[in-house]
Structure formats: structure tokens, C-alpha cells
Amino acid sequence: MKAAAVVALALLLGAMVAVPAGSRKHHRRPRVFVNGDSLAVGTRPYIPGRLHRFRVRQSTSISRHAPQGVAILRGLRKFPRVVVMSLGTNDDPRQVDAFRAAVRSTVHMAGRRHCVVWPNIVRPAVAGRTYSGYNAVLAEENRRHRNLRVVKWTRMVRRHPYWIGSDGVHPNADGYRSRAAAIAREVRRCVKGLRSR
Numbered sequence: 001m002k003a004a005a006v007v008a009l010a011l012l013l014g015a016m017v018a019v020p021a022g023s024r025k026h027h028r029r030p031r032v033f034v035n036g037d038s039l040a041v042g043t044r045p046y047i048p049g050r051l052h053r054f055r056v057r058q059s060t061s062i063s064r065h066a067p068q069g070v071a072i073l074r075g076l077r078k079f080p081r082v083v084v085m086s087l088g089t090n091d092d093p094r095q096v097d098a099f100r101a102a103v104r105s106t107v108h109m110a111g112r113r114h115c116v117v118w119p120n121i122v123r124p125a126v127a128g129r130t131y132s133g134y135n136a137v138l139a140e141e142n143r144r145h146r147n148l149r150v151v152k153w154t155r156m157v158r159r160h161p162y163w164i165g166s167d168g169v170h171p172n173a174d175g176y177r178s179r180a181a182a183i184a185r186e187v188r189r190c191v192k193g194l195r196s197r
Contacts, residue, residue, distance in 0.1 A: 030191050033076070034058040034183075035069045036086030039119075042170065043086070043180040050184035054082075063090050066102035073109055081194075082115040082187050088134050089123050089169060096133040103137055107145050115190035117183060119151035124168040146193065149186040156182060 032054045034040055034047055040060040048056045057080070059072060066087040073083065085106055091099055103118065110116050120138050121131040135154060142150045156178060157164055163175030171179065 029053060029055045030081035031055045031057070032082045032084065032187055033073075033080040034060065034084040034086065035072055036060050036084070037064040037090055038062040038170065039089060039179070040084075040086035042176040043183065046177050046180035047084075047184065050180055051187060054187070060086075065091050066099055070102050070105045070109075073106060079109060079111075079114055082117060082190055083110060084183055084187065085116060085118045086183075087118075088121050088131070091134070093123075093126050093129040093131045093133060096137060099134050100137045100141070103141050103148075107141065107148050110147055112147060113194065114147065115187070115194060116145075116148045117151060117186045117190060118148065119153040119179065119183065122154055122157045122164065122169065147190070149190050151179075151182045151186050153179060153182070 030053075032047075032051055034044070034056065036043075036058075037060070040058065041062060044058055044060055047058065064087060066085070069085055069087045073079070083106065085103075087102070088099055106116050106118075118138055120135045123131050125131075138148075138150045142148050157171075157175075160175070160178070163171040163178070165172065
């Protein structure tokens, strides 16, 4: 009788330990929030597979603008470990100050304990203005803030121009897969940098 009671108690304790252990392991996986436009729609199928050690949540919408993305971040109940901002391509390239404000707001919300990953922009000129101003903003803010990492999409496209379709913006499947891989790489580097502080 006593032996049976001991076995039952051991099984009960084992069950009590096993459930929290699994939940703790899941809890330790860093959370990633992808916030983006049609380019994020294109990378959506590939990001989770590249970040299988992370908990990935994605909010993507065609034609989303950078200020809209910032508003979405403000509405989050808890700020994730890493935010991927795939935004800016739909914004007016003449509004450089507005884009800078969106980048700074995002970095400020993230703070030192969280990361922001932001691909720079490839798009033909709009209203006679290129997106070099936006990309300069990302480069400048990247130098100023350790928690911001810029995916150099412009460089990748220069090396692989055949990725981009006739609209000069949206890549083919190979391009989307490569963009997702580059984003995932910067997410991992960003988290590693946070842990080393």
C-alpha cells in the first residue's frame, strides 16, 4: 500500500514538474513581430522557417505606411524582443522627416532591451524623388542606435537585379526567400548583441 502511494506521489510530482518545464522552455523563445507592407506579405511564408527558435507573429498589409506601422506597435500589449519593420516603400520619398520620425519612434519604443530590424528600400523614383533620403535616414539612425539593424536590401538587389519584377519593387520567389533569410540573420544577430551587453 505504501509502495503504491509512493509511486502515485512520484507520478504526480513528475507531472507537476513536466508541464512548467515545457512552458518555461517555450517562454524563453524570443518573440519576433513582423510589421510590414506587401514585401512583408511576400516574405511571410518564409520567415517562420528561418526563425524556428523564435516565436514569430506577423502583421502584414498591402500598402501599409511607416506611420501606420508605428501606430500598430503602440497598440501592442507587450513589446516583443525584436520588431521587423518592413515599411517605407509605400511612403512619399519627399517626406524624409516623417520617415525619420517613424524610425526614431520605433527605436525609442524598443529601448535598449529590444531590437529593431529594418530593411532599406528599393523602389523607382516617385514624383521625381528617389528613396535615397529614406535609406540615408536608416543608415544614420543605425550608426546612432545599437538596437537598430538595417538589412541592406539595396545591396542585395544590386547583386541580383533579376530578383526584381517589372514594377521595380516586388521580387520573385527567389528574392523573397533571400530577403527573408537576410531579415532572419539580422534578427539573430540583434538578439545575440542584446545578450552580450
